[in-house]
Amino acid sequence: VIILGGNQSNAVNVSAFDQNLILGFRQPGSSPAAGTRGDKFELALRHVLAMEGGWTDDPHDPGGPTNKGITLAVYARERGIEVTSQTLTELKAALRAIPDDLVRSIYESRYWQPSRCPALRPSLALMHFDASVNHGVGTAARFLQEALGVAVDGEIGPITLGAARTAEPRMALARYAAIRRQRYRALPHFWRFGRGWLRRVDATLAAATHLVPPSSDPAQTEESPFMTGPTDAPTTKPYAPTETKSWWQSMTIWGTILTAITTVLPLIGVVLGISITPELAEEIGQNIILVIQAVGGLIGTLMALFGRTRATALLQMRSSRTSL
Structure with a gap:
């Protein structure tokens, strides 16, 4: 919407205004049709x-x-x-x-x-x-x-x-x-x-x-001449389902696993008489996570290919017999 406006210093400018921000407007000098308001x-x-x-x-x-x-x-x-x-x-x-x-x-x-x-x-x-x-x-x-x-x-x-x-x-x-x-x-x-x-x-x-x-x-519906233009009532956007991530793609889950490994392994090492530093435990945990992620990704890819194959396969009719 292009707006012609002025201020107290008699400065006049023309600028664009976002139509979605307009609550209502009326035409300058407009008046109701004869008899409309009175009726x-x-x-x-x-x-x-x-x-x-x-x-x-x-x-x-x-x-x-x-x-x-x-x-x-x-x-x-x-x-x-x-x-x-x-x-x-x-x-x-x-x-x-x-x-x-x-x-x-x-x-x-x-x-x-x-x-x-x-x-x-x-x-x-x-x-x-x-x-x-x-x-x-x-x-x-x-x-x-x-x-x-x-x-x-x-x-x-x-x-x-x-x-x-x-x-x-x-x-x-x-x-x-x-x-x-x-x-x-x-x-x-x-x-x-x-x-x-x-x-x-x-x-x-x-x-x-x-x-x-x-x-x-x-x-x-015929509107009042005093308030015309775009509505300011809130609009509802259509529902758009969000795409969910697989569990092996979640950084939260892997961060939790890594924290658990770096915390638990040194304690296990003390019990078994093995010296496991926190740095070594973290390195072991990261390697384990990389292996699990790789295996999980491979399994997911194979399942996706298998599902795609099943989805594109032609349907076959099979005879069946039902006994009452």
Whole structure:
């Protein structure tokens, strides 16, 4: 890849860059096709609104008063108002009457964009957006990374997005849904809201799977305009069996034998009353090893020739009789 670059001193140069080191890139000045990004967001938003429903104020709900999936705490932060005993009643009334434009703005600015959904294919974006709304953006980021099999750090960067581009869509969605179910079952309020939570995951999985193109090949799936180019996901090289050495070709084995000979022979010489110096023992050991290697090599050559002869011999049919 040829790169035109500059620095703070206004120096511009052109240099080659290894394509395998590129995590991702985008065309300068490029923009999504008309309606592409908006349609993807609107589709995901309609699904989330259908899952969230309208006004609720269940005392067992840790989110507190909620309308169209917007909790009172989120609404108050959006308005820049602190939730106190004096503002609680007014905020509740305002939340119940929240306009659709503000709902859309909150979902896009607080969930859709921070969760990097624009960089995901529509099917995974829908699942991830729904999880970001229901579990939180940070928790959903970890869910996504776990589903894609990358390092889980809660930061969605080029490696996570690269894995999302190359993952098999249906498998990634199924893993994501399983992670969400497991999380729900671990929550203390599962006894009250568990059925609804699990139904939500099932409905989201079905809706997201419906968006997967007929071709399950990630390379044939339309990619996001924000992240194109070579993938940064690790590739697996085909298995290549290594050639094994014969035992007589191993330097480790012969080194062990030589050490044993030079250590044991002087001791045997003392027992037999023969003076064998370490130098003499080493020379004897080396000669023995040379002889064994020569004999081993000769035997190996003969066996190879014999095996080759058998392998090239024509097959012959022989009659046989079997008695039952």
